[in-house]
Amino acid sequence: MSFAVVVSDIAPLYTKPEPLCELADEALYGMVVEVLAREGMYCRVRTHYRYEGWTPARCLLEDGAPAAQWQSVPKLVVQKPYIDVLNEPKVQGGCLQSMPRGAFLCPEGGPDENQWQPVRLADGRLGYTKATYLAQPAPAWESVGEDELRQRLCGAALSYLGAQYRWGGKTPLGIDCSGLVSMAYLLNGVIIYRDAAIKPGFALHEISFEAAKPGDLLFFPGHVAMYLGEGRFVHSTGHTGTEGVILSSLAEEAPDYRADLKESMTAVASIFGAPQ
Known part of the structure; x- marks a missing residue:
């Protein structure tokens, strides 16, 4: 058993060890x-969220010692859609590394008076980015009140609005349906299954649609969405004419009503409450 750190902005996880094959997922810096x-x-x-795939070795820092050290240091999480880490604390600085929302950096002290946060990259280089682009990792989700x-969860999913649909994608550059909901949960400290399914061993359990509240998930054949309440939901869709992360509705009178999804819903799931 060995460990490695992702050192490219996005490490594609393919279904096979070959180029231009199906993208299953993306691991982040x-x-x-x-x-x-x-x-x-x-x-x-x-x-760490228990998903597997083949990634180019060039995307990884495979040396065991740096990987072990990286696991032990404190982290900050990228919150902006995409950020640059610069070699100097000024906007004219050279870009050392770019990375998407959900990536990890190691803080080196606190920000200066201009809110430049020193950060350590996984390969040891020191860089700078704005403190407002970063956040502390989410606390254990059980410690957060349900309503909050x-x-x-809804806010995290909505932050991807307008992103293009990308099969296997998981960033604002392109994201699929299960990538959207799994990232919304992951950014809030909750690990759910990466694909559009309710899988044993993960936090989700099935509930009735009548019990659904904002943040719960709606499942359809090969598709998943996050419920926002009052019949509305956010999802990433490849549906012709409405591609990307959009809002839709289950209410017949709504202009963005999706009759096909309402009629094909297979399950509703939640992390809240006890499994029935």
Whole structure:
């Protein structure tokens, strides 16, 4: 067993160890992955949220010592859609590394009077980015009140509005349906299954639609969305004419009504309450 750190902005996780094949997921800068196997220029990895795929070895820092050290240092999480880490604390600085929402950086002290936050990259380089672009990792979700967590989940999903649809994607550059909801939960300290399914061993359990509240998930054949309340939901869709992260409705009188989804709903799930 060995571990590695993702050192590219986005490490694609493919279904096979070859280029231009199906994208299954994306690991983000600063995530630590377990290396399971190697084949040619690819490594099969398992993420901390228990998803597996093949990624180019060039996306990883595989040296065991830096990976172990990186796991032990404090982290900040990128909150903006996409940020640059610069070599100087000024906007004219050279870009050392760019990364999307959900990536991890190590803080080096606090920000200066201009809110430049010194950060350490996984390869040891020191850089700078604005403190307002970063946040502390989410606390254990069980410690957050239900109403507040539901609000945070919805806010996280809505922060991707307008992103293009990308099969297997998980960033504001492109995201799919399960990438959207799993990232919304991951940013709030909750690990759910990465694909559009309710899988044993993860936090979600099935509930009735009548019991659904904001932040719960709606499942359809091969699709998942986050419920916002009052019949509305946010999702990432490849549906012709409405591609990307959008708002839709289950209410027949709404202009963005999706009759096809209302009629094909297979399940509703929640992390709240006890499984029935």
